[in-house]
Amino acid sequence: MFRNQYDTDVTTFSPQGRLHQIEYAQEAVKQGSAVVGVRNKNYAVLATLKRTTSDLASTQKKLFPIDDHIGMAIAGLTADARLLSKYMRTECLNYKYVYECPMPLSRLVLRVADKHQIATQRVSKRPFGVGLLIIGYDQQGPHLYETSPSGEYWEYQAMSIGARAQSARTYLEKVFETLDNCSLDQLCRHAVLALRETVAALKDMELSTKNCALAIVGKDLKFTIYEDEDVLPYLDVVQAASLQPMDGQSSTL
Amino acid sequence: MQLRIPSAAVKAQYVDPTQVVVDPVRHTTSPLVTGGSVVGIRCCDGVVIAADTLASYGSMARFQNLSRLVKVTDNCLLGGGGEISDFQEIQRLLENLITKDFCFNDEHTQSPRSVHQYLGRVLYAQRSRLNPLWNSLLVGGYTAGQSFLGMVDLYGTTFESEVLATGFGVLLGLPLLRKAYRPDLTVQEGIKVVEDVYRVLFYRDARSINRIQVATATEAGVTISEPYSLETKWDFKGFVNPRSPYDESTW
Numbered sequence: 001m002f003r004n005q006y007d008t009d010v011t012t013f014s015p016q017g018r019l020h021q022i023e024y025a026q027e028a029v030k031q032g033s034a035v036v037g038v039r040n041k042n043y044a045v046l047a048t049l050k051r052t053t054s055d056l057a058s059t060q061k062k063l064f065p066i067d068d069h070i071g072m073a074i075a076g077l078t079a080d081a082r083l084l085s086k087y088m089r090t091e092c093l094n095y096k097y098v099y100e101c102p103m104p105l106s107r108l109v110l111r112v113a114d115k116h117q118i119a120t121q122r123v124s125k126r127p128f129g130v131g132l133l134i135i136g137y138d139q140q141g142p143h144l145y146e147t148s149p150s151g152e153y154w155e156y157q158a159m160s161i162g163a164r165a166q167s168a169r170t171y172l173e174k175v176f177e178t179l180d181n182c183s184l185d186q187l188c189r190h191a192v193l194a195l196r197e198t199v200a201a202l203k204d205m206e207l208s209t210k211n212c213a214l215a216i217v218g219k220d221l222k223f224t225i226y227e228d229e230d231v232l233p234y235l236d237v238v239q240a241a242s243l244q245p246m247d248g249q250s251s252t253l
Numbered sequence: 254m255q256l257r258i259p260s261a262a263v264k265a266q267y268v269d270p271t272q273v274v275v276d277p278v279r280h281t282t283s284p285l286v287t288g289g290s291v292v293g294i295r296c297c298d299g300v301v302i303a304a305d306t307l308a309s310y311g312s313m314a315r316f317q318n319l320s321r322l323v324k325v326t327d328n329c330l331l332g333g334g335g336e337i338s339d340f341q342e343i344q345r346l347l348e349n350l351i352t353k354d355f356c357f358n359d360e361h362t363q364s365p366r367s368v369h370q371y372l373g374r375v376l377y378a379q380r381s382r383l384n385p386l387w388n389s390l391l392v393g394g395y396t397a398g399q400s401f402l403g404m405v406d407l408y409g410t411t412f413e414s415e416v417l418a419t420g421f422g423v424l425l426g427l428p429l430l431r432k433a434y435r436p437d438l439t440v441q442e443g444i445k446v447v448e449d450v451y452r453v454l455f456y457r458d459a460r461s462i463n464r465i466q467v468a469t470a471t472e473a474g475v476t477i478s479e480p481y482s483l484e485t486k487w488d489f490k491g492f493v494n495p496r497s498p499y500d501e502s503t504w
Contacts, residue, residue, distance in 0.1 A: 100370035104361040140360050 011123050022120055022127050025149035029131035032075030034162035034198040035062060037133040037144045038172070038191045040179045043218030044135035044142040046073040047191035049162075049198065050211045050227075063215050063225050067092040069102045069137050071215050071223035075162035076130035076149075084128065088112060105136040105143045109153050117151030131161045137217050160194060167197040188214060189237040196238050207238050280384040284336035286310055288321045289461050290422030291332040292450050293391045294430055294443045295402040295415045299471030300393035301443035302332040302402075303451060306480045307462040314462060322468040324475045326351060329365040329394035330468050331372075334419050335407065336387035343386060346375065365394025365470075369403040369411060377409025389419035395470045418450075421458040426450040440469050452483050 006012050007020030014020060033051040037044065050059035060078060064085040065071045070092060074081035091111055095103040112132070119125040127149040134145045146161060147153045158176045160168035171194045179187060191214070192207065199205045213227035214234050226234065259267075286308050293302040308316035321340070323331045325347050333340040350371065354362055363371070369392040379385050390405045403413035416430035433446040444467055455463045463485060468477040487493075 098371055098374050099363065099367040101364060101367045104359065106359045107357065107361070110357075138361075 009123060010120050010125070010127060019120065019150075022150045025127040025129050026131075028129035029076040029149065029161060030163060030165075032077075032131070032162045033060070033062070034160060034165050034168060034195060035073035035075050035133050036158075036160040036165075036168050036172070036191050036194045036198075037073065037135055037146075037156065038158045038176075038179055038187055038194070039135070039142050039144040039156070040182060040187050042142060043184050043187055043216060043221070044137065044144050045184075045187050045191045046071070046133060046135055046215040047188075047195040048073045048213050048215075049195055049207070050213055052211070059211060063213055063227075065215075065223050065225065066108075066134075066136075067096075067102065068222045069217060070105060070108065070134065071136070071217060071225070072132045072134040073215070074130050074132055075165075077128075078130070080128045080130040081132070084112060084115070084130065084132065087115060102138055104138045104140070105134065105145065106140075106155075108136075109134055109145045109147060113147055113151050113153040116147060116149060120149075120151055133159060133161060135215070135217050136223070137219065137221075142218055158190075158194075160198070162198070164198040164201065167200065168194040171197045184216070184218070188216065188234050192234050192238055207235055209235065281336075281387070284339075284387040286315065286337045287460070288319070288334040288337055288340065289458065290418060290420035290426065290454055291321065291334050291389065291391045292418045292422045292426045292430070292447050292454075293332065293393055293402050293416070294434065294438070294446055295393075295400045296438045296440045296443040297400070297436065299395045299440040299443075299469055300330075300400045300402050301440055301447055301467060301469050302330060302391050302393045303444075303447040303465055303467040304332045304334070305451065305454075305461050305463075305465045307460070307464070308337050309460045312460075314460075317462055317464065318480070320466060320477070320480075322466050322477050323347075324468075324477060325365075325368055325392075326362055326394075327474050328396045328470060329363070329368050329392065330470050330475045330477070331368070332391040332393075332468065334389045339386040339388050340390075343372065343375075343388060343390070347372075364396050365392055365401040366403070366413075368392055368394070369401070369405065369413070372405045373409055373411035376405055376407060380408050391417055391419065393468075393470050394475075395472060398472075400470070421454055421461070422450065425453050425457055429453065440471055444469070448483055452485060455483065455485060 006014035010021035033049040035048045037046050048062035050062050052059045063073050066088045092103045116128050119127050132147045136143055144156045146159050158172040175190055196207055209228050209232055212231055214231050215225045217223040291304045304321040306319055308319045321333055323344055325331050376386055385407045387407050393402045404417045405411050416434050418426040429450050451465045454461050463482045464480050466478050466480050
């Protein structure tokens with residue numbers, strides 16, 4: 001997109017009815033490395049690609065636990081994500097304190113989205129530059145939500161955001177109808193394969209224990225992060241997949 | 254500019270702000286219109302909570318047709334004793350809570366346990382500001398095949414149990430409830446038990462009347478009965494010519 005005279009602050013509409021600052025904030029989300037979320041009847045899974053600035057540095061944090069039953073993956077400005085995660089953790093704790101019950105995901109996401117919206121309607125603020133994929137398990141079952149700097153939020157069966165996420169979404173579009181009936185292992189497999197699609201086009205990059213992290217939450221499973229050695233079993237499917245042609249229907253393993 | 258020196262009369266009106274004594278902010282320290290005991294028992298297929306329909310004004314039986322049992326949601330009910338205006342305030346707070354749920358328009362509703370915890374937090378917060386809601390509440394409900402019975406008092410103390418009571422019900426009713434409780438007790442049997450308790454309460458609690466309501470929370474939902482009176486027996490020899498067995502002396 002090109003610069004224009006209506007994009008200086010978020011409180012100015014363009015003649016086409018757009019708020020350019022929000023769209024620029026959404027570009028920041030697209031700059032972050034990819035994250036994939038999938039959900040079935042009992043579980044929700046996040047697969048993330050952790051980027052490093054150099055070989056000497058540790059990887060960027062992509063997964064944030066929020067509560068025993070909620071966690072999220074981020075794409076975009078990590079500092080903004082940290083602020084939001086602190087807010088979400090406080091909200092969950094307060095809810096548990098008052099109502100003796102884990103916070104329902106829809107209500108938490110609504111509050112986060114409202115917080116995003118406030119930043120789009122004040123002269124003194126800028127929009128949050130981070131997109132969140134939030135997974136959780138509450139009374140109504142597992143959920144996957146995406147939030148955006150615009151203050152909108154959506155619930156998904158499967159979704160990917162970040163750099164080259166469209167490739168992952170294309171893969172997920174082929175397989176999402178089979179997700180509800182697959183096992184947890186198959187679900188993780190789909191998440192990792194979708195993530196792999198985002199690096200498939202790059203020559204010298206592939207998923208490894210160094211740059212991939214997984215998180216699962218579900219019926220009898222608290223939000224658990226798998227990284228470093230713990231993620232190796234889930235990456236094995238990538239090995240198997242690279243030996244046969246990519247086919248979204250091969251979910252019978 | 255001329256310096257205006259106030260006259261003696263004006264000077265006499267002057268009030269030194271450092272010497273002013275103001276009454277401190279005070280909150281109600283004792284209840285005025287009060288409800289009596291509330292009694293509850295947990296059954297295998299639901300919960301039974303009962304209360305009489307009296308609001309006393311000190312020792313006067315002032316309002317004799319007042320319902321102290323309230324349906325909170327389709328699977329949660331509340332019984333309250335203590336200051337009636339505070340109980341009405343609690344009813345308003347709970348109504349707001351349920352309305353908020355309605356406005357969210359998702360499938361989530363407050364469970365009886367959540368209502369119990371919420372009330373505990375509210376009452377504790379009030380008492381911590383030395384401005385208590387002067388009530389003893391029983392919260393009961395039935396969700397997902399489980400019955401729940403909990404109590405909250407004016408300090409914000411909360412606990413849950415199979416049998417609970419407030420006020421005089423603790424002294425006279427709990428022993429009877431405990432004796433009658435069995436894990437497989439049904440709601441119909443539970444109603445008989447609480448009726449027995451209220452009979453004893455009417456005999457011995459001076460701030461009670463013979464008109465009770467019984468509420469149940471079961472799979473079918475929450476029902477609160479119409480008020481009715483209990484059969485009582487007043488021709489015991491001790492009632493006809495009452496005399497304490499400890500009256501030995503004549504003066």
